Every structure is written in structure tokens, then in C-alpha cells.
């Protein structure tokens with residue numbers, strides 16, 4: 129049994145793809161699924177153009193097709209590996225869920241548009257990966273278009289994200305002049321469209337000991353080739369050294385160039401990625417114990433809860449990251465928070481195009497449990513006497529705020545119940561103004577407000593009035609430092625749901641003004 133489990137766990141590669149919208153995450157995901165044979169044609173994951181849903185369609189689509197559920201976890205086999213890709217949605221549905229998804233993966237792939245470089249959303253998501261110390265692999269995309277100088281891009285990546293980089297390959301030209309990729313790691317040159325480039329029709333050329341093409345080859349006549357060699361030489365001398373150890377601890381990101389759209393460099397990326405991306409490792413419990421994935425008993429934690437399609441049944445899907453052991457349909461588990469025993473018979477596994485009933489899964493896999501209200505985000509479930517509780521999922525600093533009231537004053541009870549439950553579930557964060565105790569809800573993404581309002585109405589029959597307050601900067605203050613006179617028109621004083629005081633600052637200026645005025649007061653943010 130142990131050997132079997134070890135082999136299974138080692139074959140798992142569970143990762144998220146992060147990017148700013150439009151960098152090419154969907155396109156690259158589709159290519160990966162095509163390699164894995166999980167889909168037959170591009171355009172399946174997200175119908176382009178027609179498929180870029182308006183926000184208001186989200187719930188409707190969710191109901192009809194469960195699309196955001198099916199596309200949020202994709203599993204397929206490639207070579208001898210089982211790959212689990214977790215989707216982190218782009219800006220339209222950006223939320224705390226997006227961040228929490230990063231708690232459930234073992235590595236991340238960061239897709240960057242070669243013309244744009246590091247964009248805000250990438251930076252935000254990267255920060256969370258960084259905090260977890262998971263390996264990050266970079267794919268610089270759209271090489272078939274004119275983009276920025278590769279050296280420039282590396283420099284920006286290192287500076288803005290404060291991470292070392294190591295180019296695994298290097299572009300020879302770009303845009304219309306893209307000739308190929310100098311593969312620094314495999315010591316080959318991959319030719320872009322050999323059929324039209326007239327470069328002997330050969331796809332891959334092996335390099336000699338000196339890292340050059342042996343003998344005659346038309347590509348050698350190109351100044352782009354010598355430019356690439358010069359760059360590589362510079363990088364080999366002055367750049368970072370390749371270090372598997374540093375990759376594993378998230379201190380160095382291997383960088384790959386390519387074009388997802390023309391499927392250039394993606395396969396090489398995938399092959400190298402599965403070599404270095406980690407298999408599941410131990411997870412830490414609240415008592416500091418490390419639970420190995422090969423532990424026989426099943427355990428896992430819930431990182432996401434998705435309101436489900438059928439309002440009549442109020443069912444939801446709880447996404448579980450398996451941390452140890454094997455899951456077999458129908459096993460009995462204990463919910464650590466309540467000590468309640470639950471039989472897991474109604475479970476689902478995610479494939480690219482369908483959802484199937486899952487019979488068997490192991491550490492590293494993600495399963496979906498139909499839930500009628502048992503689970504909360506961050507909950508641990510375990511089998512037998514394992515008796516573990518995994519570390520709490522972090523809370524994230526919200527950036528947008530809304531005042532919220534019940535439309536019908538006669539229905540205060542269901543309003544309060546709904547708010548309390550959705551807050552506990554992690555759908556939204558709740559604050560109260562200091563003396564009047566008005567409700568303010570906070571989120572990292574607009575979608576959270578929409579989901580909140582929809583679920584309040586559908587699950588708690590409570591119509592809400594939401595008054596946008598716009599973006600704010602939330603900073604906590606130690607209760608002993610607090611003087612209520614510190615509050616002004618530019619910083620609203622509130623309490624979080626645990627009673628801790630914090631200010632919601634109008635903007636950076638208001639924050640700086642505060643820091644200047646009260647230099648001894650230390651303000652803190654969440655992640």
C-alpha cells in the first residue's frame with residue numbers, strides 16, 4: 129500500500145496558472161490540455177469572444193453549465209504524470225477565491241505578455257505565491273508578436289517581483305522575424321515554423337559542446353542568431369546560476385519564452401516543467417506537525433466553496449485539496465472544527481469538459497464535495513484517528529468596500545443570518561462602523577459583492593441595498609495606540625468581525641498624512 133501511494137503521489141503535479149487578463153493564460157491552458165489529450169480542439173475551455181461573459185451572466189452560466197466549476201480544476205494525464213491545473217480567474221471574477229486557490233497548489237506558472245511585461249494582477253498573485261514559498265515558473269508569451277527586449281523583460285521581472293530568474297531558453301528574433309528558440313537547458317535550437325522559415329525544414333537542431341550549431345546552417349547567417357548567442361553569453365557570465373534548490377524554494381524562477389497561440393515552445397515548457405515542478409509535500413497542522421502526503425489516512429482542507437446551480441436545493445460544492453492518503457468514494461471522515469462524522473459519498477472530480485463522480489483520488493488531487501452547509505472555507509477533514517487540523521488559510525486585505533443594508537427592515541433576522549454565514553464561509557469580509565455599528569463589507573474583487581448579493585437573495589431571501597464606497601486602504605491599529613480623534617474625513621474607523629480596530633483610508637495620501645502625523649503608531653495590513 130505504501131509503495132503504491134508513494135508512486136501515485138509522486139506522479140501528481142498540482143499547479144495554478146497566474147497572469148494578468150489577456151496575457152494568454154487560457155490559450156496556454158488549452159495547449160496543455162491538448163497535449164494531455166483532455167480536449168480535442170482549442171476553444172473548449174472558454175469560447176473566445178462569444179464566451180467572454182458579461183459579469184451579470186456569471187450566475188446564469190454557472191447554473192446552466194457549471195462552467196466556472198468545471199473550468200476551475202482541470203485534470204489530465206501526461207506522460208507518467210497526473211496533472212491538476214487550478215484556474216485563477218482574471219479580473220472579471222477576481223476574488224479572495226483566486227488567492228485561496230494558491231493555497232491549494234504545489235507550484236505556479238506565471239504567464240507574461242512579452243509586449244507588456246509585469247502587470248498589476250500578476251504582481252498581486254505573485255505576492256501570494258511568494259508568501260507560500262512555492263516554486264514559480266515563468267512563461268513569457270506572444271513571441272510571435274513584436275514585444276520588448278528579452279533582457280529588459282528579465283530585468284523588470286527581477287526588479288519588480290524581487291526574484292532571481294534563469295532563462296531556460298532565449299528567443300532568436302521575435303514578431304515576424306521570429307526564427308526560433310535557443311534552448312539553453314536542453315542545448316538545442318527549436319526552429320519556429322520550419323516549414324515557412326525555409327530553415328531546412330528541421331524542427332530541432334542539436335547544439336555542440338560550445339553551444340553552437342555544428343557546420344553550415346542558414347540560421348547562422350542571421351544577425352538575430354548572433355545577437356541571441358551574445359545575449360546567452362552575457363547571461364551565462366553575468367546572470368544567475370541554475371539552481372534546483374532555489375527553484376524549489378521559490379527564490380529563482382526558470383523563464384521560458386514562447387508563443388501559446390502558435391503552439392511554439394509550449395511542449396518544451398511542459399516537459400521541463402514536469403521535471404522540476406514539485407510533487408505534493410507535507411502540510412503543516414495548527415500544532416506545527418507536518419503530515420506527509422504518503423500518510424495512509426486521508427486528510428485535506430477546503431479552500432473554496434462555490435454556490436451551486438440549484439437554488440431549490442441550496443447545494444454548493446466544497447473544493448478539497450487532499451493533503452494525505454487516498455480518497456475512496458463513501459469513506460467516513462471527521463470534520464475537525466465540529467468533530468462531526470460525515471460520509472463522503474457525493475463527490476465529484478473535475479475534468480476539462482465534464483464532471484465525473486470521483487471514485488478514487490490521492491494526495492495532491494482536488495475533489496469537489498456536494499455540500500448542504502456542513503463546510504466552511506479552511507475546514508479540515510480527516511479519516512480515522514489521524515486527528516489533524518491544518519493551518520488556517522490567511523485572510524487577505526480587502527481593497528473595495530460597500531455599505532450594506534436590508535431593503536426590508538422587517539426582515540432583519542434573515543439579513544443578519546445571511547451576512548454572518550457568508551462571512552464565516554469566507555465569501556466576504558465584514559466590518560462595523562465604530563459607534564453606529566453599520567455593516568460594511570470588504571472584498572478584493574468586485575465579483576465577491578455580486579455573489580454576496582445574489583446569495584443573500586437566493587439562499588436567505590434577503591434583498592440588500594449595497595452602497596459602493598469605492599477603493600480604500602485598510603490598515604489595522606493596535607487597540608492601545610488608538611485614539612478616536614485620529615479618525616477624520618479621510619479615514620473611517622471601523623472594527624473587523626473579531627472586534628479589532630482598523631482605519632479605511634481614502635487613498636495613499638491619506639495614509640501618508642496619517643503616518644506623518646502619528647510617526648510612533650504602527651499600522652499593519654493583512655496579506
Ligand code: G4P
Pocket residue numbers: 147148149150151152153154155156176177218269270271272273386387388389390
Ligand atoms: P487570458 O486567459 O490570460 O485572459 O488570455 P487569452 O488566452 O484569452 O488570450 C488573450 C488574447 O491573446 C487572445 O486574443 C489570444 O488569442 C491572444 N494570444 C494568446 N496567446 C498568444 C500568442 O502567443 N500570440 C499572440 N499573437 N496572441 C496570443 P483575443 O483577440 O482576445 O481572442 P481571439 O483572437 O482568440 O478571439
